[in-house]
Amino acid sequence: MEFHVYESARAACEAAGMLIAAQITRKGDSVLGLATGSTPVPAYEKLVQWYQKGVIDFDRIRTFNLDEYVGIDHKNPLSYHAFMQEHLFSKVNLRPENVHLPSGHSAAAGKAYDDAIRAAGGIDIQLLGIGRNGHIGFNEPAKEFTYGTHVVTLTQNTIEANARFFKSADEVPRQAISMGIGNIMAAKCVVLVATGESKAEAVYKTIRGPITPEVPASILQLHPCCVILTDREAGSLMKD
Numbered sequence: 001m002e003f004h005v006y007e008s009a010r011a012a013c014e015a016a017g018m019l020i021a022a023q024i025t026r027k028g029d030s031v032l033g034l035a036t037g038s039t040p041v042p043a044y045e046k047l048v049q050w051y052q053k054g055v056i057d058f059d060r061i062r063t064f065n066l067d068e069y070v071g072i073d074h075k076n077p078l079s080y081h082a083f084m085q086e087h088l089f090s091k092v093n094l095r096p097e098n099v100h101l102p103s104g105h106s107a108a109a110g111k112a113y114d115d116a117i118r119a120a121g122g123i124d125i126q127l128l129g130i131g132r133n134g135h136i137g138f139n140e141p142a143k144e145f146t147y148g149t150h151v152v153t154l155t156q157n158t159i160e161a162n163a164r165f166f167k168s169a170d171e172v173p174r175q176a177i178s179m180g181i182g183n184i185m186a187a188k189c190v191v192l193v194a195t196g197e198s199k200a201e202a203v204y205k206t207i208r209g210p211i212t213p214e215v216p217a218s219i220l221q222l223h224p225c226c227v228i229l230t231d232r233e234a235g236s237l238m239k240d
Helices: 009-026 041-052 080-087 107-119 156-165 181-186 197-208 216-222
Strands: 002-006 031-034 062-065 067-069 125-128 150-153 175-178 189-194 226-231
Touching: 002 009, 009 031, 009 041, 009 125, 009 189, 009 226, 041 080, 062 107, 067 080, 107 150, 107 175, 181 216, 189 197, 189 216, 197 216, 197 226, 216 226
Parallel strands: 002 226, 031 062, 031 125, 125 189, 189 226
Antiparallel strands: 067 175, 150 175
16 A cells, blocks of 8 residues: 655645556556546546647546436436536547446446446556545445445435535435445555545544444555555644
């Protein structure tokens, strides 16, 4: 596991963008695992800039997103489908047939998504954020790790954290469909970005704490290629 601290949140996120761009440069038909939320936006902005300058090409790239809300229309501006269209998909030359996001609310939907990832040859580089409770994707603290894509009931902590994107917490969907911990661990490389003081404890537990499903990100201690990028606030408890 590699751990790097940057002066600002933007610098940490742009570093993640550089790692993804390097993967695209090395392998023109890479499979990217993508994340949503405010944290990765600067990474996507850099990827768009490099595409516009002709540095990278998305024509043969395939993407699989971590998660999506259950019961929200893909055209809804608050859906993760709409988020990805706004920040990346509509701005680069990704082929629509190469873009994948989970959908549905059944075990069959999860299995179909897992099958599609395997058919693509697996994920080459997986971008992650982290929740204040240590969740990655929508894998909430639990009694055991979940392997494949599955439907999750969101914790109150996560609902409150995501309420800023909605008019109120009451409008936040209560369920999501998410890649499982097994999907994430199967990626060839994982890049986790954490910014802000509210993530400091989660970062510390991820790196220094015991490996436990109560802190889902702690499983990354076992990943053979994991890079954690933070700003000074999120990395503040990692002083020694």
